[in-house]
Amino acid sequence: MNRRTTPSASFLMIALLCFGACSTPKRTGWRAYDRGDYTAAYENWAPAAAAGDADAQYLLGVLHEEGRGVERDVGEAGRWYALAAEQGCAPAQNNLGLFHYVGIGVPKSHETAAAWFARAADQGFARAKTNLGVLYLFGQSVDVDEARARALFREGADGGDARAQRLLGAMCAEGLGGERDASAAARWFERAAEQGDRDAQYELGLLYKQGAGVPASDPLALAWFRRAAEQGSLEAQYAVGWMHLRGEGTARDPEEAARWLRLAGDGGVPVAQANLGIQYLQGDGVVQDDREGARWLRRAADSGFAMAQHNLGLLHIKGQGVARSHPEAVRWLRMAAEQGFTPSQVKLASMYESGHGVARDLIDAYMWYAIAGEREGSGAGAESERLEAKMTEVQVSYARRLARDWKAETSDPPLVVSR
Numbered sequence: 001m002n003r004r005t006t007p008s009a010s011f012l013m014i015a016l017l018c019f020g021a022c023s024t025p026k027r028t029g030w031r032a033y034d035r036g037d038y039t040a041a042y043e044n045w046a047p048a049a050a051a052g053d054a055d056a057q058y059l060l061g062v063l064h065e066e067g068r069g070v071e072r073d074v075g076e077a078g079r080w081y082a083l084a085a086e087q088g089c090a091p092a093q094n095n096l097g098l099f100h101y102v103g104i105g106v107p108k109s110h111e112t113a114a115a116w117f118a119r120a121a122d123q124g125f126a127r128a129k130t131n132l133g134v135l136y137l138f139g140q141s142v143d144v145d146e147a148r149a150r151a152l153f154r155e156g157a158d159g160g161d162a163r164a165q166r167l168l169g170a171m172c173a174e175g176l177g178g179e180r181d182a183s184a185a186a187r188w189f190e191r192a193a194e195q196g197d198r199d200a201q202y203e204l205g206l207l208y209k210q211g212a213g214v215p216a217s218d219p220l221a222l223a224w225f226r227r228a229a230e231q232g233s234l235e236a237q238y239a240v241g242w243m244h245l246r247g248e249g250t251a252r253d254p255e256e257a258a259r260w261l262r263l264a265g266d267g268g269v270p271v272a273q274a275n276l277g278i279q280y281l282q283g284d285g286v287v288q289d290d291r292e293g294a295r296w297l298r299r300a301a302d303s304g305f306a307m308a309q310h311n312l313g314l315l316h317i318k319g320q321g322v323a324r325s326h327p328e329a330v331r332w333l334r335m336a337a338e339q340g341f342t343p344s345q346v347k348l349a350s351m352y353e354s355g356h357g358v359a360r361d362l363i364d365a366y367m368w369y370a371i372a373g374e375r376e377g378s379g380a381g382a383e384s385e386r387l388e389a390k391m392t393e394v395q396v397s398y399a400r401r402l403a404r405d406w407k408a409e410t411s412d413p414p415l416v417v418s419r
Contacts, residue, residue, distance in 0.1 A: 026056060038069030049080065057084035058092040065095075065105075078105030085116060093120035094128040101131070110141035121152070126159025130167065137167075137176075150177030157188060165192035166200040173203075173212075182213030193224060201228035202236045209239075218249030229260065237264035238272040245275065245285075254285025265296065270305035273297070277308065281321070290321030301332060306341035309333070313344065317356075326357025337368065345372035346380050353387065362391050366399035371406055 029044030042063055048056035061080035064073045078099050084092035097116030099106045106112075114135050120128030133152030136145045150171050156164030169188035172181045186207050192200030205224035208217045222243050228236035241260030244253045258279055264272035277296030280289045294315050300308030313332035316325045330351055336344035349368035352361045366387050372380035388396055 026053075026059075029056075029059070038063060040069075042069035049083075052087075054084040054087035054089040054092070057081075057087075058089050058095075061092060061095065074099070074105035076105075082106075085119075088119075088123070090120040090123040090125035090128065093117075093123075094125055094131065097128065097131060110135065114141045121155075124159070126156040126161040126164060129153075129159065130156035130161050130164035133164070133167065146171070146177030148177075157191070160195075162192040162195040162197040162200065165189070165195075166197050166203065169200065169203065173207075182207070184213070186213035193227070196231075198228040198231040198233045198236070201225075201231075202233050202239070205236065205239065218243065220249075222249035229263075234264050234267040234269050234272075237261075237267070238269050241272060242275065245279075254279060256285075258285045265299070268303070270300040270303040270308065273300035273303075274305055274308040274311070278311070281315075290315075292321075294321030301335075304335075304339075306336040306339040306344065309336035309339075310341055310344040310347070313347070326351070328357075330357040337371075342372050342375040342378050342380075345369075346378060346383070349380070349383065362387060363395055363399045363402070366391065366396065367402040367406070370400060370403035374407070 026045060026048060029041045032038070032040035032044060042060070045056045045059045045063075049060045057080045061077045061084065063069050063077075064080060065077035066072065070076075078096065081092045081096040081099065085096045093116045096106070097113040097120065100109045100116065101113035102108065114132065117128045117132040117135070121132050129152045133149040133156065134140075135142050136152065137149035138144070150168065153164045153168040153171065157168045165188045169185045169192065171177050172179075172188060173185035174180065186204065189200045189204040189207065193204045201224045205221045205228065206212075207214050208221035208224065210216065214220075222240065225236045225239040225243070229240045237260050241257045241264060243249050244260065245257035246252065258276060261272045261276040261279070265276050273296045276286075277293045277300065278284075279286050280293030280296060282288070282293075286292075294312065297308045297312045297315070301312045309332045312322070313329040313336070315322050316329035316332065318324065322328075330348065333344045333348045333351065337348045345368045349365045349372065351357055352365035352368065354360070366384055369380045369384035369387060372378045373384055391399070
């Protein structure tokens, strides 16, 4: 339950219970658990759980949820969590709330989840405060209340919950539920990042890259991106690859860049796929291979990434790594142009003007030049002026109207990162 993904209900058990109060069988179970003998842990905890011990019931719930020492059975995990939760075990209340939130092992119900989170939060359980805060942030079974969410995240963060620290950092960065405070955002991201929260590590890397709330530092940005990347963050893997490709925060290393971009690309990050494709086309850090370059660009283009669509169109014009085909080039250029990618708009206009891959049409050519001409530095304004000499006043007027209508129906496209 965060801004990006729905989390697993599973939590590590370390530090959740008061070990000093454990009976000898439970202590023996913990020793077995620590050495990886989950069957022995189950055998030690099961009698206590059957006798009504709440901590043991919670622990059996975890074993059933994770499938350690027993077959994984979320229904049985939910049953043990419920027994422990009814006795006031805060970790069990929190996990039972997560089960209801997701709808695994128990009926899905955000309202029931909120009730269990609230009971655990009232006992000071930091993770439950965080989960309850998320419900208030998104208005799930409760009214949206950003200020309440921020307060709950602060309580969870003060209790040491890394996810609460990250979410509080995000709210400070965005000014949700209170004032925007980049410095506070950086502090909370750093606290979560130091605990190993990979999303916080990535966010902290962004702050160092941008110089927001902290002094700008490419080396520190790269260090935090790398820590997140090593934990599997696709965004961070792309960032590490990009910085090695550009030589930002480190010496330029296209081979290292290709390694990280491939990881992100295999994970489905279009901008990583596109840049890796360009590396193959140029033989930059990899063995030059037009077909492999086109393959990576096609993967990104199929995802709707405008820069890749543009470059794939150019490859079809030249027949580089793909079949030479002006109609296919026009198809890809049009996709990118309709997303607002200026280079594609200019190239598509020239295709209409010359009649390559499409019927020659000066009106459409002028329209795309006029649309691209709104972008400073495109050079398309001069092209449209040049084209006017070949057109009648009626044609120019109609083309200008088409350009105005197109701009009225579209919004500014998202920024893309390209080499």
